[in-house]
Amino acid sequence: MMQTLKRLAAVALAAAVPSLAVAQAFPTKPVKIVVPFAAGGATDVVARLLAQKLQEAWGQPVVVENKAGAGGNIGADLVAKSPGDGYTLLMASGSIVTANPHMYKTLTYDPAKDLVPVTNVASGPQVIAVNPAVPAKDLKELVAMAKANPKTVNYGSAGIGTQTHLAAENFSYAAGIDMTHVPYKGESAAITDLMGGQIQLATPNLAAALNQIKEGKLRALAVTSKERSPQLPDVPAASEVLPGFENAGWFGLMAAAGTPKDVIDKIQKDSAKILLSPEFREKLTQQGMVPVANTPADFAVAIREESARWAKVIKERGLTAN
Incomplete structure (x- = not known):
């Protein structure tokens, strides 16, 4: 019995050694x-x-x-x-x-x-950003504009089902507005068209739009985190207008x-x-x-x-x- 257990232990050890060796060597x-x-x-x-x-x-x-x-x-x-x-x-x-x-x-x-x-x-977080030519200067004005003109606000995303699409849908739902979705193959393409005025709004990840916001090429209306972002301290959190809203x-x-x-x-x-x-x-x-x-x-x-x-x-x- 003891010999059998030793053989089984030896087999288990032998099986484990190659796997461990592969991990230690990775990547080759x-x-x-x-x-x-x-x-x-x-x-x-x-x-x-x-x-x-x-x-x-x-x-x-x-x-x-x-x-x-x-x-x-x-x-x-x-x-x-x-x-x-x-x-x-x-x-x-x-x-x-x-x-x-x-x-x-x-x-x-x-x-x-x-x-x-x-x-x-x-x-x-994501950031709710608009083209500077959009009349709405803050989130309340944007919501009022979108409610008065359903489906006229076109928003871009990185594609159907992406974080940037779902962030906008969450915002629409919380605000009780109806916007028109324009999907792209990436958020950089959506940001480019947002700056060019082909669309009015996007909810890109903050990392993707931060430079354009700081350069004045986009206007940030809100961030989707619970609190304001240290990178954009003057931009309110969406929850300040829509209590409880958060999207990370x-x-x-x-x-x-x-x-x-x-x-x-x-x-x-x-x-x-x-x-x-x-x-x-x-x-x-x-x-x-x-x-x-x-x-x-x-x-x-x-x-x-x-x-x-x-x-x-x-x-x-x-x-x-x-």
Whole structure:
């Protein structure tokens, strides 16, 4: 009996050693982070900041690749169908895995089965911004204008089902207004058209629109966090006009299902060390965001809880895609 137990222990140890060795050696070749939106948006900004630091830590190239379209589903599908080895990662915005499954009638992948959480990288608010030519000078005036002229306010987003789309829908619902949605392949494209006057409003992530706001190219009417942002202290929180309103966005690393747990844990730990460093925290703060750096298990719980909340909102609002 004792000999049998020893043999079983030896077999278990032998099985564990290769996995541990793989994790310790990872990465031995370039790593790709897929951003499922066009360059220039908040997801892209976060991915490139982290990629640079991971490259320094790992001594291997960490390349950001933009695969935009279908509310982030094209890029997410690419990662979901990639080998489960940790060398192709997804920088997901929250809506891809929490809202899209409830909005899209058909998806070519299952976010809950084909992707595994690594870590929530950063979180931050959106900003309700308008073209400077829009008559409304504050949120109250915007709501009054939209109520008096239903569907005449065109708002842009990074695509159907994206965080920027859902933020605007949440705002519309809370304010009791009806606006017209104009989806783009990324929030940078929506911001460009907002500055050009092709649309009147957008609710981009603060990180994506901060410079344009500070340069006067956009007028910020409110941020969607509970409190004012330190980056825009003179801009009110939407809750000051719409009590209880809040809408936060997040950006997290995910990998293809089947990626060894030891590899997932290594990516998480190396990323968390970077994210929680004073230098990186300051970089995120400048973009109006804060680091999260939670564990894969905690990240998975947060995704499930947010998915349940979006399921209810999407059903109540009758939001659908494809």
